[in-house]
Amino acid sequence: MTDSATLDQLADRLRSAHAVTVMTGAGISAESGVPTFRGTDGLWRNYSATDLATPEAFARDPRLVWQWYRWRRGIIGRAEPNPGHLALARLQSRMRAFTLITQNVDGLHQRAGSTRVIELHGNIWRARCASGCGVVTDAAGEAAGDEPAGDQDPAPVCSCGALLRPDVVWFGEALDQSRIDLALRAAQDCQAFLVIGTSALVYPAAGLPRVAASAGALVVEINVDDTPLTPHAGLVLRAKAAEVLPALESRV
Numbered sequence: 433m434t435d436s437a438t439l440d441q442l443a444d445r446l447r448s449a450h451a452v453t454v455m456t457g458a459g460i461s462a463e464s465g466v467p468t469f470r471g472t473d474g475l476w477r478n479y480s481a482t483d484l485a486t487p488e489a490f491a492r493d494p495r496l497v498w499q500w501y502r503w504r505r506g507i508i509g510r511a512e513p514n515p516g517h518l519a520l521a522r523l524q525s526r527m528r529a530f531t532l533i534t535q536n537v538d539g540l541h542q543r544a545g546s547t548r549v550i551e552l553h554g555n556i557w558r559a560r561c562a563s564g565c566g567v568v569t570d571a572a573g574e575a576a577g578d579e580p581a582g583d584q585d586p587a588p589v590c591s592c593g594a595l596l597r598p599d600v601v602w603f604g605e606a607l608d609q610s611r612i613d614l615a616l617r618a619a620q621d622c623q624a625f626l627v628i629g630t631s632a633l634v635y636p637a638a639g640l641p642r643v644a645a646s647a648g649a650l651v652v653e654i655n656v657d658d659t660p661l662t663p664h665a666g667l668v669l670r671a672k673a674a675e676v677l678p679a680l681e682s683r684v
């Protein structure tokens with residue numbers, strides 16, 4: 433666990449910062465029981481998560497990809513925000529300028545009370561037309577998700593007749609430009625940039641800490657393991673997010 437002098441110093445930095453930006457990844461939801469992507473818990477029926485999160489996988493076998501998303505929706509629907517999510521929501525409420533960027537699609541930050549969350553990779557509870565007719569649904573009819581119930585269902589169909597797909601960003605797909613712009617501005621304009629529970633491998637999100645550092649921010653990594661960002665971070669807290677974030681927030 434991180435020592436308390438380090439947390440005190442970081443809390444001082446956050447208090448004196450004009451703006452704080454936080455970027456989270458799957459690790460922050462791990463303690464809510466949501467599998468990460470690249471851990472061993474990211475495996476589903478021997479498929480790796482990163483092989484399923486692709487347009488190619490959906491083109492090849494949309495039913496398989498929907499089965500995976502329904503399975504994940506089941507887990508996420510039963511999950512609760514953990515003390516890490518809750519601490520970030522409290523931190524937002526007491527900071528002058530606070531931006532939360534997440535790569536997660538689970539909506540747990542919003543359920544914890546965070547607002548104006550920039551969801552870089554979409555949201556698992558929405559679906560949209562795979563052929564781009566413009567239909568976006570909250571996919572309520574798809575929300576049950578309990579395996580095996582619904583597991584054999586076909587991929588859902590849009591009113592235009594094409595398939596619906598989860599409203600998330602897969603590898604090789606462009607992120608929403610307005611969300612990237614907001615995230616870039618928040619990285620450029622902050623004095624402290626906290627990077628929490630991400631393997632820092634997937635771009636463009638993985639490039640944001642460098643943007644913040646170049647603009648003079650203190651980049652803080654909170655992770656249970658090393659990542660490619662670790663050598664470049666100004667401060668590394670080698671800890672579980674759900675443990676260290678409440679300890680940090682209570683000092684700010």
Ligand code: BJW
Binds near residue numbers: 468607
């Ligand atoms: C804890 C913890 C605890 C555990 N406490 N910590 C070379 C350079 C630049 C880019 C590329 C490149 N080669 C290829 C690319 C492009 C590609 C990319 O980055 N690939 C890399 C893998 C190399 N990027 C893209 O394709 C992106 N699009 C793009 O570039 O478009 C260009 C374009 C422009 C114009 C037209 C067309 C295209 C899109 C990326 C989309 C990623 N999508 C996914 C799926 C989302 C939907 C879904 O959820 O199903 O996003 S993949 C997956 O990875 C998901 C995640 O958001 C993302 C990041 O994963 P994350 O969150 O870091 O999770 P993990 O599991 O990797 O890590 C968990 C971490 O937590 C670990 O470090 C643990 O140690 C830690 N942890 N428990 C604290 N308790």
Ligand code: ZN
Binds near residue numbers: 561564565590592594
């Ligand atoms: Zn359609």
